Amino acid sequence: VSYIGQDCREIPEHLGRDCGHFAKRLDLSFNLLRSLEGLSAFRSLEELILDNNLLGDDLVLPGLPQLHTLTLNKNRITDLEPLLDHLAEVTPALEYLSLLGNVACPNELVSLEKDEEDYKRYRCFVLHKLPNLKFLDARKVTRQERKEALVRGAFMKVVKPKASSGDLAASASPEMHHYTPLPSASRELTSHRGVLGKCRYVYYGKNSEGNRFIRDDQL
DSSP: OBOOSOOOSSOOHHHHHHHTTTOSEEEOOSSOOSOOTTGGGOTTOSEEEOOSSOOOTTOOOOOOTTOOEEEOOSSOOOOHHHHHHHHHHHOTTOOEEEOTTSTTSOSTTTOTTOOHHHHHHHHHHHHHHOTTOSEETTEEOOHHHHHHHHHHGGGOOOOOOOOOHHHHHHHHOGGGOOOOSSOGGGOOTTOOOOOOOOOSOOOOOTTOOGGGGOOGGGO
């Protein structure tokens, strides 16, 4: 069942009434959901897609014993541990989870202050809380990650960041909350300024063939 891009703020009652008894997969992406009230009608769900909504730390799921896939990309989740504890309780069969684009998932796409080490600690903590996961975000869970989660996972807790006054103002208005991996200086369409960013990789052009088509008189 797909109900994508309808700008709904809650799950329509008719959707559960008409489809809840048979739906195995439900896609509610690109809406304005702040609550999942009404999801209890879909007791047999195996896949639930909730990307690009306004779901926050007060997210509550009903018991979904058959759910194996849950994606919550690009929402407003900032506090990781309560979410994981809740999922462990209500989705015991969960194997695939994706939280990309949330503050609770620290990586360089969300904040330039985060790096690969932050993301590794996050994965370790998630696997400590949800040891049955086979995929987390876009990556398959490795055997080495499982071993590390058993030994160190409890010490890898990701602390909820403190919101600044600017963050609070932005979160108050849905129109101001647009997730983008681009630096802030390059987000305005009317701005044509160059943007300087940091990169871990250096390209030396050793294998480039771009110059082979340039004649000497064009240099």
